[in-house]
Amino acid sequence: MLTRILTLVALTAASSAAAEADRILKLPPLPVSATPEKDEAMVELGRLLFFDPRLSGDSSTSCASCHAPEYGYGDGAELSRGYPGTKHWRNAQTLVNSAYLTNGLHWDGSVGSLLHQVPGAMGTAFAANIDVTMAEERMKQIPEYRNRFLEIWGEDPTIDQITQAIAAYEHSLVSADSPFDRFAAGDVFGFSPEAARGQVIFAGKGNCVSCHNGALATDEDFHNTSVPRNPEFLEDPLVQVTFRSAMRGFGVAKEVYEGLDRDPGLYAVTQNDEDMGKFRTPPLRYLTFTAPYMHNGIFYTLDEVVNFYDAGGTEDVFGTKSAMIEPLGLTDQEKSDLVAFLESLSGTEIVETYPDLPDYETVEVAVKTSAGAGDFAANASTATPAAVAETPAESSFSSTSAGLVIGMSSGTAPTAEPSSGRREVIVQVGDNLGIIAQREYGDVLRYQDIYEANKDLISDPSNLAVGTVLVIPEL
């Protein structure tokens, strides 16, 4: 008898929910480009690049470091990790279905499209922190990559192609097989009674659908829902450093960002007071795998999220809180039904294996062993690879065979306090010398790390001063 009642309730709820189904539509397939055979090759190349830490300045951080498949293509932390030595002030977003977003990426909508986002993420000091020349150069020195670029584009790797390939991989990250999708396609029995009742609350008493609508359950608009602040924002100095430097980059006034105890969201982009605390409504299609939630990862469970909305959010710190966020008066049953509905929006987990990455070319190289390599600091800011190549040509070299040679082109011993300016990291392959990275002096500790890890390989550690060359067979 009980079962029959539940089934009836489910069917009634399901049919009224079906009327709402067109407000959360099925996702259409996403075309990558017009040439499917190239698409496949591009997606596969993009997949390798996505997981390849060599596309970051110190070869430590790939896209997948912060967008890991096992964390729903986020990083599982409240606030995202950053490039070594930095910490992000926001939660890393999932990339699943992000190819569908059309009104700006990031929590504040500040990035136009995936094609803008990739070079942005690569170049940003607190993400991958690599410059374009270095990225292209590293790709060229990996024969398998070089061949793959040649096959697809008929030329050596460029930043545009690296971008296209990674974006193509992101296009492949689609989740559209949720129980809700099956329900919307007419399969009412694949949908639990709880989820069906939750759907009614989502569209009715809960008023979630006002902002979470359309195929991704987002209006892609910006709202202040009064999410509580994350204490880490103020307490972790690294978060503050990154936040302040990003705000400066946006052109936000110092008096403003120094006075904030939380992320101003869209305000950073528009610098319009009405946009304080507004964030882009996130899609809800992969929630099961993407905790913690919100721009600052403050909630770990969907129960917490629903309790937050049920309470009508929190205090209106910026005076910009949405009028749509009001106490809901949900019963415990209604809350758990709503959670069941949210869960029904996630399909199966996208399982990805970390690929075996192709190796650098092994070459005969000359290793610079003496301290007479010269100080490049003087011309560092204007140095081109050609200009730098001239100086070491005058220095003494001794021959050895190894993988890559990374040289610190200037500066004092890595432990010394740097003065100012930048140093180059140079790579030498045969007779060719090129800059593969530029580092601020503040990065000095990283070289110490490289040194510590590679001590045994260094021909003469006492030379680890000006012009030291570290032989690093594998990056």
Ligand code: HEC
């Ligand atoms: C150090 C961590 C980190 C690295 C590395 C990183 N990201 Fe992100 N990513 C983030 C964070 C944090 C956000 C949210 C940023 C914001 O809102 O300001 C984000 C946002 C995004 C978004 C926007 C998604 C949306 O829903 O709007 C995309 C797309 C993205 N990243 C792709 C990439 C790609 C591709 C790479 C590699 C080239 C990459 N990221 C490297 C941390 C990282």
Ligand code: HEC
């Ligand atoms: C006024 C528009 C609005 C309404 C109404 C609204 N949301 Fe949201 N929702 C947002 C915004 C904006 C965010 C991101 C807020 C932030 O991070 O500060 C969000 C975040 C979320 C998240 C976190 C997703 C993630 O990936 O981090 C969930 C889950 C969610 N909302 C569910 C709901 C539910 C359930 C309701 C109804 C009870 C609801 N929302 C009502 C705008 C809204």
